[in-house]
Amino acid sequence: MDTAEDLAREADEEFDENSDFVTFDMAGERYAFPMQRVQEIIRMPAVVKVPLGPPSLEGLANLRGRVLPVVSLRTCCTMEQTEHDETTRVIVVDGGVPLGFVVDRVSSVISIDPQQVEPAESVQSTVNSDVLVGVIKSGEGEMTTVLDVDRLIGSQFTRLASQKAGGRDNSAVARVSEESDADADLDDTLELVSFAVEGQEYALPIDQVQEIVQAPESVSHVPNAGSRVLGVIDLRGRLLPVVSMRRVFGLPVTPLEPQNRIVVVSIDGGVVGVVMDTVREVLRVPHQLVAPLPSVVAGEGRKTEVESVCRLEDGKRLVSVLSVNRMFDSPEVRNEIADYRQEDERDMVDERSDAADDGRGDEELFVVFRLDDEEYAVDVDAVQEIIRVPESLIRVPKSYDFVEGLVNLRGTVLPVVDLRTRLGLPRTERDERQRIVVLIIGGVRTGFIVDSVAEVARVGRNVLEPAPELSAEQARVVSRVANLPEQQRMLLLVQVDQLLAAGQADQVTELCVTVPDEVLVGV
Structure with missing residues (x-):
C-alpha cells in the first residue's frame, strides 16, 4: 500500500512531466487524465458485447480498423450508472493497447502549475484514492481530480496491465502458459x-x-x-x-x-x-x-x-x-x-x-451463430453437424447449471449445453430459430444451443486479430476477433477446446458413460 509520501512524490513526478490535462465530468464532479496519455476523444460508438469480461467492459468497438475495448469509467470508480446521451464521450488512452473510457462529458484541456497540486490522499472524493494521482486547485475554489490511467487499468484489467509491463505473445500456446502462471x-x-x-x-x-x-x-x-x-x-x-x-x-x-x-x-x-x-x-x-x-x-x-x-x-x-x-x-x-x-x-x-480447392488459402472458414444481438464464430472444421433443438431433453440432476440435458442422436448420447449460460448471458425461451451446434470436445460430441445459425463465412486472415485479453476466462474462450468494418460487423471467434474446462468436460463425458440405454428409448 502506498504511503502519503509515496502518493505525494508520485503526484509531483506526474505533474512535473505533464502540465497539460484533459478534464471531464462524471456524476457532477470534475476529473482529468494527463494529456500525454490521451490519444483521442470520440463520440460513443456502437459496441459488440463480449461475454466473460469484467463488469466495467461495455464492449468492443471498431476504431478505423482497430479493435477498441470500451470501458465504463463510472463502473471503474464504483459510481451509479447513467444512460448515454449526446454529451457522452469516450476518451481513448494509451494503456499498452488502446482503451476507451466512457465519461459523461469532456470539458476542456488545461495547463497547470505544479504548485496548484495537492496529494489525492489529503482531500475527500467519491473515487477511491487508489486510482488518484492528485488534485488540482483553481483560484475559484474548484477542484479537479487527476486519475491514474495505469492504476485504473490495473484495477479492472490485470491482463492488459501485465501486457504493458511485459509485452504480449498472442500464440495459443503462449496463452496456455500465461494462464498457468497464475x-x-x-x-x-x-x-x-x-x-x-x-x-x-x-x-x-x-x-x-x-x-x-x-x-x-x-x-x-x-x-x-x-x-x-x-x-x-x-x-x-x-x-x-x-x-x-x-x-x-x-x-x-x-x-x-x-x-x-x-x-x-x-x-x-x-x-x-x-x-x-x-x-x-x-x-x-x-x-x-x-x-x-x-x-x-x-x-x-x-x-x-x-x-x-x-x-x-x-x-x-x-x-x-x-x-x-x-x-x-x-x-x-x-x-x-x-x-x-x-x-x-x-x-x-x-x-x-x-478443383478450386476449398478456397481457404489466405482465408479461414467459420460457422457463424448468434447469441443476443452479437455474432460468434467457430472454425468450420470443429463443427460436426447442426441440428434442431428437440421438444424435450433428458434432465440430468446435480450437473452444471449450463448443462441442459441429454438427447438421443442416432443412437448415441449427446450432452447439450446452453451456450448462453456457459458464457454468463441470461437464458431465453426456446424458439424455432434456435439450433444445436455439435462440436467434439475432449473426444466427446457435445451440443451447444445457440439463438440461431447465420452462415458459413469465409474470412481473410488479414482481418483476424487477437481479442483484447480483458479477463482470464474471456481470453481463453474468445481468442480472436474478425474485424469487418466494411460490413459493420465484428465476429467473436470462440476457441472450441476452451468452452469446457477440464473438470466440466470430465463431467460431460461421465454423463455419456453413465446414462442407461433404456433412458434414451423413445427420445
Missing part, C-alpha cells in the same frame, strides 16, 4: 498434451505441439508409398503428411473416427500430423512427479520413444511422455515422409489447380 510456477511444472492410443495414455510436451485438428473422414493415399505414412491431408492450403501413432507403436490401424485427433508437430524439414485415438487434456505436472524411463525398459526400437513417465493420482495413473525427435529418429521414417510429400505434391498439383 496457478503455479512454470519453472516447477511440465506442460503436456495427453492423448490415448489403444487405451494407454501418452503425452507430448506442449512446446512440441503446433496445433491439434480433427481427423478428416479419410486421407489421400499415394501409390507405392511406405508403410509408416497413412497419407496426406490439406491443412489450410498446405499438404500435411499424416502418420498413425498406432502404426508407430506396431498396433493395428483402425479407420478414422470423429473422436480421432491429428496432433501437428515440427520435425526437421517441415511438419507432420500424428493421428491419435483421442486427445484428452492439457496437463501441468510438477517435476517431482516426472521420472526418467527406467534403464531396464529403455532400449533399442520403439521403447526409446518414451523419455519419461508421469506418476499421477498417487501412482494410479501413469502417463508416458514421448519425444518427437525420438518418434521420428529413424532416417527411413524421415525419408519416407519427405518422399511422400514430394510424391503427393507431384500427383495432386493438377487436381488442386482444377
Whole structure:
C-alpha cells in the first residue's frame, strides 16, 4: 500500500512531466487524465458485447480498423450508472493497447502549475484514492481530480496491465502458459498434451505441439508409398503428411473416427500430423512427479520413444511422455515422409489447380451463430453437424447449471449445453430459430444451443486479430476477433477446446458413460 509520501512524490513526478490535462465530468464532479496519455476523444460508438469480461467492459468497438475495448469509467470508480446521451464521450488512452473510457462529458484541456497540486490522499472524493494521482486547485475554489490511467487499468484489467509491463505473445500456446502462471510456477511444472492410443495414455510436451485438428473422414493415399505414412491431408492450403501413432507403436490401424485427433508437430524439414485415438487434456505436472524411463525398459526400437513417465493420482495413473525427435529418429521414417510429400505434391498439383480447392488459402472458414444481438464464430472444421433443438431433453440432476440435458442422436448420447449460460448471458425461451451446434470436445460430441445459425463465412486472415485479453476466462474462450468494418460487423471467434474446462468436460463425458440405454428409448 502506498504511503502519503509515496502518493505525494508520485503526484509531483506526474505533474512535473505533464502540465497539460484533459478534464471531464462524471456524476457532477470534475476529473482529468494527463494529456500525454490521451490519444483521442470520440463520440460513443456502437459496441459488440463480449461475454466473460469484467463488469466495467461495455464492449468492443471498431476504431478505423482497430479493435477498441470500451470501458465504463463510472463502473471503474464504483459510481451509479447513467444512460448515454449526446454529451457522452469516450476518451481513448494509451494503456499498452488502446482503451476507451466512457465519461459523461469532456470539458476542456488545461495547463497547470505544479504548485496548484495537492496529494489525492489529503482531500475527500467519491473515487477511491487508489486510482488518484492528485488534485488540482483553481483560484475559484474548484477542484479537479487527476486519475491514474495505469492504476485504473490495473484495477479492472490485470491482463492488459501485465501486457504493458511485459509485452504480449498472442500464440495459443503462449496463452496456455500465461494462464498457468497464475496457478503455479512454470519453472516447477511440465506442460503436456495427453492423448490415448489403444487405451494407454501418452503425452507430448506442449512446446512440441503446433496445433491439434480433427481427423478428416479419410486421407489421400499415394501409390507405392511406405508403410509408416497413412497419407496426406490439406491443412489450410498446405499438404500435411499424416502418420498413425498406432502404426508407430506396431498396433493395428483402425479407420478414422470423429473422436480421432491429428496432433501437428515440427520435425526437421517441415511438419507432420500424428493421428491419435483421442486427445484428452492439457496437463501441468510438477517435476517431482516426472521420472526418467527406467534403464531396464529403455532400449533399442520403439521403447526409446518414451523419455519419461508421469506418476499421477498417487501412482494410479501413469502417463508416458514421448519425444518427437525420438518418434521420428529413424532416417527411413524421415525419408519416407519427405518422399511422400514430394510424391503427393507431384500427383495432386493438377487436381488442386482444377478443383478450386476449398478456397481457404489466405482465408479461414467459420460457422457463424448468434447469441443476443452479437455474432460468434467457430472454425468450420470443429463443427460436426447442426441440428434442431428437440421438444424435450433428458434432465440430468446435480450437473452444471449450463448443462441442459441429454438427447438421443442416432443412437448415441449427446450432452447439450446452453451456450448462453456457459458464457454468463441470461437464458431465453426456446424458439424455432434456435439450433444445436455439435462440436467434439475432449473426444466427446457435445451440443451447444445457440439463438440461431447465420452462415458459413469465409474470412481473410488479414482481418483476424487477437481479442483484447480483458479477463482470464474471456481470453481463453474468445481468442480472436474478425474485424469487418466494411460490413459493420465484428465476429467473436470462440476457441472450441476452451468452452469446457477440464473438470466440466470430465463431467460431460461421465454423463455419456453413465446414462442407461433404456433412458434414451423413445427420445
